[in-house]
Amino acid sequence: MQRILSDQLARHTGGAVRIAGWVHRRRLLKSVAFLIVRDAAGLAQVVVTDPAVRAAVEALPEETVVEVTGTVVGNATAPAGVELTDPTVRPLGAPAVPPPFDLYRPTLTASLPTQLDNAPVALRHPSRSAALRVSAAAVAGFRATLDARRFVEIHTPKVVASSTESGANVFALDWFGRPAYLAQSPQFYKQLMVGVFERVYEVGPVFRAEPHDTVRHLAQYTSLDAELGFVTDHRDVMAVLQDTLAGTLDVVGDRAGAALATLGVELPAVPGQIPAVHFTEALKIAGAPADEPDLAPAHERALGEWARREHGSEFLFVTGYPMAKRPFYTHPDPARPAYSNGFDLLFRGLELVTGGQRLHRYADYLAALAARGESVEPYAGYVDAFRHGMPPYGGFAIGLERLVARLTGAPNIREVTAFPRDLHRLTP
RNA sequence: GCCGACGUAGCUCAGUGGUAGAGCAUCCGACUGUCGAUCGGAGGGCCGCGGGUUCGAUCCCCGUCGUUGGCGCCA
Numbered sequence: 215m216q217r218i219l220s221d222q223l224a225r226h227t228g229g230a231v232r233i234a235g236w237v238h239r240r241r242l243l244k245s246v247a248f249l250i251v252r253d254a255a256g257l258a259q260v261v262v263t264d265p266a267v268r269a270a271v272e273a274l275p276e277e278t279v280v281e282v283t284g285t286v287v288g289n290a291t292a293p294a295g296v297e298l299t300d301p302t303v304r305p306l307g308a309p310a311v312p313p314p315f316d317l318y319r320p321t322l323t324a325s326l327p328t329q330l331d332n333a334p335v336a337l338r339h340p341s342r343s344a345a346l347r348v349s350a351a352a353v354a355g356f357r358a359t360l361d362a363r364r365f366v367e368i369h370t371p372k373v374v375a376s377s378t379e380s381g382a383n384v385f386a387l388d389w390f391g392r393p394a395y396l397a398q399s400p401q402f403y404k405q406l407m408v409g410v411f412e413r414v415y416e417v418g419p420v421f422r423a424e425p426h427d428t429v430r431h432l433a434q435y436t437s438l439d440a441e442l443g444f445v446t447d448h449r450d451v452m453a454v455l456q457d458t459l460a461g462t463l464d465v466v467g468d469r470a471g472a473a474l475a476t477l478g479v480e481l482p483a484v485p486g487q488i489p490a491v492h493f494t495e496a497l498k499i500a501g502a503p504a505d506e507p508d509l510a511p512a513h514e515r516a517l518g519e520w521a522r523r524e525h526g527s528e529f530l531f532v533t534g535y536p537m538a539k540r541p542f543y544t545h546p547d548p549a550r551p552a553y554s555n556g557f558d559l560l561f562r563g564l565e566l567v568t569g570g571q572r573l574h575r576y577a578d579y580l581a582a583l584a585a586r587g588e589s590v591e592p593y594a595g596y597v598d599a600f601r602h603g604m605p606p607y608g609g610f611a612i613g614l615e616r617l618v619a620r621l622t623g624a625p626n627i628r629e630v631t632a633f634p635r636d637l638h639r640l641t642p
Numbered sequence: 643g644c645c646g647a648c649g650u651a652g653c654u655c656a657g658u659g660g661u662a663g664a665g666c667a668u669c670c671g672a673c674u675g676u677c678g679a680u681c682g683g684a685g686g687g688c689c690g691c692g693g694g695u696u697c698g699a700u701c702c703c704c705g706u707c708g709u710u711g712g713c714g715c716c717a
Binding site: 242259313568 | 643653673674675676677679709710711712713715
């Protein structure tokens with residue numbers, strides 16, 4: 215008999231079926247026992263009246279993996295409207311050791327560190343796995359949207375010989391006796407691949423050895439990167455980003471609707487035109503001094519509230535960040551060279567995306583590095599490629615975990631990361 | 643790295659200068675259909691670690707380790 219998933223039970227009403235999953239919960243009454251089985255699709259109720267079967271169920275603690283065959287019966291008093299009766303129950307493994315907290319409660323009451331310490335079982339809780347389903351759907355949506363726009367998915371090295379950004383903190387490792395580093399971003403490689411495919415994207419891990427100990431930082435996170443050629447300036451990149459976000463969220467709605475319902479959240483609308491403010495304007499809105507070189511988290515939160523209030527938008531572009539705060543490959547604003555054609559996208563007051571137009575002329579790279587007092591030599595493999603012809607181009611990178619955290623309302627990015635890596639956590 | 647908070651039962655927390663409590667979990671028992679089942683009983687603690695003050699410290703002080711929130715920085 216073929217195994218079916220719990221959400222298919224109703225289609226087999228009156229028939230005999232086989233299900234399998236984890237003992238989610240047992241409710242043992244005098245004359246009847248209920249066995250709730252959890253599988254990938256949800257929960258199924260099994261009704262046990264036979265004394266021998268009941269004795270077997272009593273010996274199977276929560277989280278034990280079992281296989282159940284029985285008859286599907288419609289019953290209005292069953293949680294799902296159907297249940298399995300007259301069952302045989304067979305454990306598929308040894309009786310489970312109970313987790314340190316209850317997985318069958320509607321909310322996971324363990325504190326976040328306890329959950330993270332016990333991630334393999336904590337993630338089984340519907341609230342935790344739902345966030346991971348949203349994450350998976352977001353990645354699928356990112357890929358689908360860009361595939362449909364003739365982007366080509368690439369895979370770039372995660373071990374590199376030098377850091378992407380000068381002065382940034384990298385994880386050093388030994389590469390056959392030579393110094394090497396974990397990649398902080400696919401930045402250079404995706405830019406070079408514009409010369410091959412015009413439009414590329416990558417979904418992959420990036421590593422930041424920065425001592426940021428906050429609810430929005432991880433030492434390893436998943437970057438949704440895209441880069442495209444033949445743009446006029448950063449505004450073309452912003453338009454593609456807007457499209458990509460809309461497409462991504464559409465797929466999240468389609469594929470993770472049940473997960474969103476579990477979490478009790480609704481997807482935000484991506485405006486047809488995401489409001490955009492220049493950096494100098496953003497400082498005024500946030501009430502920051504005009505000579506501030508960057509936006510502080512409090513400023514970003516204020517801007518997020520402003521965007522919602524003034525534009526009814528959960529998203530806000532901030533354009534024209536000062537060149538001084540952007541990496542050397544950033545394209546300046548031709549009209550105001552102290553400001554860049556770089557932008558950030560704030561989502562609900564949190565920096566979600568960084569992007570912009572990049573330099574595409576070899577001579578501009580030489581000048582940019584010279585102006586920063588940096589040698590070309592460490593970047594030669596990257597910069598030299600621009601002698602061979604590159605179109606005007608730009609791109610962006612979305613922080614996946616930040617996106618999911620903001621979508622699901624999780625206050626801490628670690629809640630939506632299966633096995634987070636941060637300053638303090640290297641296991642499990 | 644700086645500033646703050648916290649560290650008591652498996653989990654979540656209360657508490658007091660006189661060697662400790664609750665809810666849930668666990669174990670035992672009861673219960674004709676549960677819906678986070680319910681009810682009764684039992685077991686379970688170097689009160690993070692080290693030092694100090696005190697007749698006496700889980701409580702006060704210092705240090706240390708760990709956790710956590712904010713900031714710097716970033717996606």
